Amino acid sequence: MQEFVEIIFRSQRTGYFENKLNLELEPDQRVICRVERGEDIGRIVNCAYTGQELEVRSKNNEINPITRIANEQDLEQIHHIEEKEKEAHAKFMKLMTKYPFDMKLLDTVYQFDGNKLTFFFSADGRVDFRDFVRELATEFRTRIELHQTSGREDAKRYGGFGMCGCQYCCVSFLKKFNQVSIQMAKDQNLIGNLSKISGPCGRLLCCLHYEEDFYLKKIEEFPVVGEKLKRNGRMCIVVKNDYYNDQIYLKPPDEDMEILTFDQYKKLMEMEIEDK
Numbered sequence: 001m002q003e004f005v006e007i008i009f010r011s012q013r014t015g016y017f018e019n020k021l022n023l024e025l026e027p028d029q030r031v032i033c034r035v036e037r038g039e040d041i042g043r044i045v046n047c048a049y050t051g052q053e054l055e056v057r058s059k060n061n062e063i064n065p066i067t068r069i070a071n072e073q074d075l076e077q078i079h080h081i082e083e084k085e086k087e088a089h090a091k092f093m094k095l096m097t098k099y100p101f102d103m104k105l106l107d108t109v110y111q112f113d114g115n116k117l118t119f120f121f122s123a124d125g126r127v128d129f130r131d132f133v134r135e136l137a138t139e140f141r142t143r144i145e146l147h148q149t150s151g152r153e154d155a156k157r158y159g160g161f162g163m164c165g166c167q168y169c170c171v172s173f174l175k176k177f178n179q180v181s182i183q184m185a186k187d188q189n190l191i192g193n194l195s196k197i198s199g200p201c202g203r204l205l206c207c208l209h210y211e212e213d214f215y216l217k218k219i220e221e222f223p224v225v226g227e228k229l230k231r232n233g234r235m236c237i238v239v240k241n242d243y244y245n246d247q248i249y250l251k252p253p254d255e256d257m258e259i260l261t262f263d264q265y266k267k268l269m270e271m272e273i274e275d276k
Helices: 052-059 072-096 130-140 151-158 182-187 207-221 262-275
Strands: 004-009 014-018 030-035 038-049 066-069 104-110 116-122 143-148 228-231 234-242 247-251 258-261
Touching: 004 030, 030 072, 072 104, 072 116, 072 130, 104 151, 116 130, 116 151, 130 143, 182 207, 228 262, 247 262, 258 262
Parallel strands: 116 143
Antiparallel strands: 004 014, 004 038, 030 038, 030 066, 104 116, 228 234, 234 247, 247 258
């Protein structure tokens, strides 16, 4: 029996929940969960959690329980909620015209029990919307949250396909966004054209993070760019390392570029050590 499961909600928020009632659960099943303010409906994405970390968090009351498996009436209720969300979206746009800030409303999501209404928006810079929130709370008579999204969150919310032809990682399997830095692009010799290694979210591709360990290991084995190597009696300069193809580009004085395989480079280093 599954002790803990991971659930994704209609707002795209994910969380871990405890199966205290020993329900027969399986992936993609809709369930009703107790949340901070009432109940919400979500979809199970993982049933394989039994780790010590989750057990400790559960004892500290940080993990809420699943109250029941969603029935036909609950699923029908979602259609009514979606209609209310369309109405809330239209009211939001109408009320916003009275305020000076410029924001783009991306999504409107009611909690299943109606105790919370979240508006997801994008905007340039920070927005002071305190007065606007108060008016929204008066209009909808429920708890209001305005969530300013990032480009990555927008990509996850709307989905799509990357240049690799596959569905976005953040949509298909990536549960949290990893930090991807310019240094990773430098390590992988990809700094030349940032537009080619940026996703539709405007940030560097997540796959740079996946491959970083491979390149860091290679960097330790290869010579440093700019380093001088003596080969065939000539002092050459390392101008480029091709880690993927195990090749080193050397520039002899007043001659064309030469390509050295990694095996040739190792033999060259061994010969230098023997000469010493």
